[in-house]
Amino acid sequence: MQAVEVSHIVKSFADKVAVDDLSFSVAQGEIFGLIGPNGAGKTTTIKMMMDIIKPDSGEVTILGEKLSEAAKNKLGYMPEERGLYKKLRVIDSIIYLASLKGMDRRSAVEKANTLLNHTGMLPHERKKTEELSKGMGQIIQFIVTIIHDPQLIILDEPFAGLDPVNTELLKGMLLDLRNQGKAIILSTHQMNQIEELCDRILMVNNGRAILYGNLSEIKARYQNNAVLLDIKGELGDVPGVTEKRPHKGYIELVLDGKTTPQQLLERLVSRGIVVNRFEIATPPLNQIFLEVVGKSHE
Amino acid sequence: MNKTLLIFRHEFLYTIKRTGFIIMTLIVPLIALLAIGVYQVVSGIVKPSAAEEIKIGYVDKWGGFDQYTRQGNLILVRFDTSDDANKAMVNKDIKEYFVITPDYASTGVMNRYTLEKQLTAPPATIAAIKNFLSSNMLAGKVPQATIDLVEAPLYLVTIKLTETGAVAPEQGGFGNLIIPGIFSLLLVLSITFSSSYLLQGLGDEKESRLIEVLLSSVSTRQLITGKVLGLGAAGLAQVVVWVVSAPFLLNLATSSIGGFISTIQLPANFLVLGIVYFILGYLLFAVISTGIGAITSSAREGQQLATIFTLMAISPLWFSSLLMLFPNNPVWVALTIFPFTAPVVLMLRLGSTDVAAWQIAASIAVLLLFITGGMLLTVRVVRTYLLMYGKRPGLGEIIRSLKSS
Numbered sequence: 168m169q170a171v172e173v174s175h176i177v178k179s180f181a182d183k184v185a186v187d188d189l190s191f192s193v194a195q196g197e198i199f200g201l202i203g204p205n206g207a208g209k210t211t212t213i214k215m216m217m218d219i220i221k222p223d224s225g226e227v228t229i230l231g232e233k234l235s236e237a238a239k240n241k242l243g244y245m246p247e248e249r250g251l252y253k254k255l256r257v258i259d260s261i262i263y264l265a266s267l268k269g270m271d272r273r274s275a276v277e278k279a280n281t282l283l284n285h286t287g288m289l290p291h292e293r294k295k296t297e298e299l300s301k302g303m304g305q306i307i308q309f310i311v312t313i314i315h316d317p318q319l320i321i322l323d324e325p326f327a328g329l330d331p332v333n334t335e336l337l338k339g340m341l342l343d344l345r346n347q348g349k350a351i352i353l354s355t356h357q358m359n360q361i362e363e364l365c366d367r368i369l370m371v372n373n374g375r376a377i378l379y380g381n382l383s384e385i386k387a388r389y390q391n392n393a394v395l396l397d398i399k400g401e402l403g404d405v406p407g408v409t410e411k412r413p414h415k416g417y418i419e420l421v422l423d424g425k426t427t428p429q430q431l432l433e434r435l436v437s438r439g440i441v442v443n444r445f446e447i448a449t450p451p452l453n454q455i456f457l458e459v460v461g462k463s464h465e
Numbered sequence: 466m467n468k469t470l471l472i473f474r475h476e477f478l479y480t481i482k483r484t485g486f487i488i489m490t491l492i493v494p495l496i497a498l499l500a501i502g503v504y505q506v507v508s509g510i511v512k513p514s515a516a517e518e519i520k521i522g523y524v525d526k527w528g529g530f531d532q533y534t535r536q537g538n539l540i541l542v543r544f545d546t547s548d549d550a551n552k553a554m555v556n557k558d559i560k561e562y563f564v565i566t567p568d569y570a571s572t573g574v575m576n577r578y579t580l581e582k583q584l585t586a587p588p589a590t591i592a593a594i595k596n597f598l599s600s601n602m603l604a605g606k607v608p609q610a611t612i613d614l615v616e617a618p619l620y621l622v623t624i625k626l627t628e629t630g631a632v633a634p635e636q637g638g639f640g641n642l643i644i645p646g647i648f649s650l651l652l653v654l655s656i657t658f659s660s661s662y663l664l665q666g667l668g669d670e671k672e673s674r675l676i677e678v679l680l681s682s683v684s685t686r687q688l689i690t691g692k693v694l695g696l697g698a699a700g701l702a703q704v705v706v707w708v709v710s711a712p713f714l715l716n717l718a719t720s721s722i723g724g725f726i727s728t729i730q731l732p733a734n735f736l737v738l739g740i741v742y743f744i745l746g747y748l749l750f751a752v753i754s755t756g757i758g759a760i761t762s763s764a765r766e767g768q769q770l771a772t773i774f775t776l777m778a779i780s781p782l783w784f785s786s787l788l789m790l791f792p793n794n795p796v797w798v799a800l801t802i803f804p805f806t807a808p809v810v811l812m813l814r815l816g817s818t819d820v821a822a823w824q825i826a827a828s829i830a831v832l833l834l835f836i837t838g839g840m841l842l843t844v845r846v847v848r849t850y851l852l853m854y855g856k857r858p859g860l861g862e863i864i865r866s867l868k869s870s
Binding site: 239246249263311 | 687848
């Protein structure tokens with residue numbers, strides 16, 4: 168059973184089509200990246216998945232069924248802009264929002280204490296939310312999102328505004344949750360985080376899917392027949408190489424259409440060159456993003 | 466626990482713990498208690514002194530005016546000649562004097578002499594002189610009781626009867642106006658405060674995007690119902706505190722102050738209708754506030770828009786003196802039925818007249834109709850606009866989107 172199954176959803180606001188015939192699925196036990204430029208339709212898609220707004224057409228199933236009030240208890244959602252009750256104490260905010268997810272007070276208090284302790288926020292549980300820093304508020308919001316042990320977790324820009332320590336803490340918790348079999352949808356502009364955490368991605372632009380699938384397969388699809396090389400000594404002229412791009416600590420060699428990386432490696436070894444690093448170059452996701460989005464604008 | 470109940474409980478507890486709410490709830494009975502306390506302290510310090518006696522001279526040239534020389538705090542002092550009276554007035558022994566001329570019986574003319582510049586003689590002085598003259602002229606000719614009756618021939622006591630001819634339990638009068646007048650003001654304040662809390666809460670949750678977290682847990686209907694009822698219950702608790710404290714404070718005020726306060730009565734149906742109209746009035750304004758909260762991008766913008774409706778609710782208080790003079794004028798009947806003004810107008814009219822049962826029934830029916838229709842429209846507006854941020858949609862756009870949804 169897929170955690171999310173989105174089938175041909177369409178949503179328009181006034182004269183603008185926000186989401187246009189979008190289909191994708193998210194499996195249990197995977198981190199799924201939802202990426203795209205601003206206004207691409209990511210947030211509208213998330214809101215339709217959570218039944219906050221209804222699609223004009225198409226269907227969404229969550230954990231094998233249409234989203235019901237009961238099924239909302241299996242969802243955890245963290246919006247891009249964080250919001251908690253400013254005048255409420257941290258612990259009261261967590262318990263109230265956990266109770267709306269079907270938790271009883273006792274379990275909510277126990278779990279809140281465990282998570283607050285794990286994230287180092289326990290000393291702040293009696294503070295009002297308005298007394299916390301932005302990063303602290305974000306950690307509390309993350310606790311609210313996962314406290315009820317949801318099967319599907321949707322996070323909109325979860326790392327924005329976090330310091331490196333808390334970013335690593337959050338990443339570790341996300342990987343733990345994935346390993347427990349939870350499905351996680353990560354919507355972010357930070358391509359390095361997507362590359363580091365996600366198994367599969369969906370790239371949307373103007374409400375339509377422009378890239379969808381396994382991240383490594385997508386990167387392989389966009390590789391530009393180049394290798395990254397670090398050797399001892401001088402390289403000299405190598406047959407089959409059309410361009411050498413020097414970088415700090417390595418050289419990028421662009422191959423002609425007839426030469427494969429394997430053939431290049433054989434040529435280097437046969438010439439007695441000591442190779443410290445030989446890597447088939449794949450473009451960073453950021454570059455793919457710019458290329459694909461740029462093309463779709465043309 | 467049901468999610469609507471959870472939201473209800475949260476909103477209720479969150480609201481009644483707000484400093485502004487606590488102050489508003491307690492300040493009304495506290496001010497009344499303070500006023501009674503201040504009255505008792507002041508009346509204990511300042512002992513009522515006997516009214517100052519004022520001496521007025523007179524010269525009787527007609528003869529026979531020598532009795533009834535004390536008229537309230539006025540003492541009439543006889544002088545034999547105008548010169549003697551004049552000297553006494555210049556010496557400040559008397560304040561003024563008058564001369565009863567020999568032909569007074571045929572002309573009724575009398576001269577009054579004073580050092581003060583006056584447009585006309587003070588009414589109290591005129592009344593005292595009149596009583597002095599009439600009493601002396603009748604003395605010995607008619608019984609004293611007749612003289613007293615001539616002095617004060619009318620003390621009109623109006624008794625209101627019911628349609629069956631029995632004496633009505635409420636006898637009306639200005640005393641009846643006080644509590645409904647004050648209560649109508651408090652009622653409209655409570656209604657607008659409660660609905661403004663709702664508006665502010667929605668605006669804050671929308672601004673902070675907390676609304677998205679809430680809607681990922683509950684449905685729009687559960688959220689709105691829980692909020693409206695939770696804040697309404699808090700407002701009702703406030704009104705109940707006022708209503709319950711009113712008879713107690715009234716008793717305390719009557720026993721401490723007496724006088725005019727003791728004539729204040731609470732119309733029998735007033736307390737029940739006060740609570741009914743709070744509930745209906747609040748629900749109407751809550752529905753409107755929710756709709757405004759959905760289409761506006763911030764709590765502040767929402768409050769500005771809601772002011773239009775608040776002014777509509779308060780406006781009858783501006784004309785309350787007219788309403789009390791002509792409580793059954795068709796304008797007031799219409800405003801009793803018009804839902805936005807109904808709570809205030811009905812409360813004011815209850816104090817000054819008997820409001821026909823059909824008018825109350827029509828008013829409640831129209832309020833219920835507006836609440837139901839408003840709720841249906843508001844849920845659609847909320848679903849469409851609650852999660853839209855930025856520019857507020859125009860009226861035309863809202864109507865178009867409601868038609869197409």
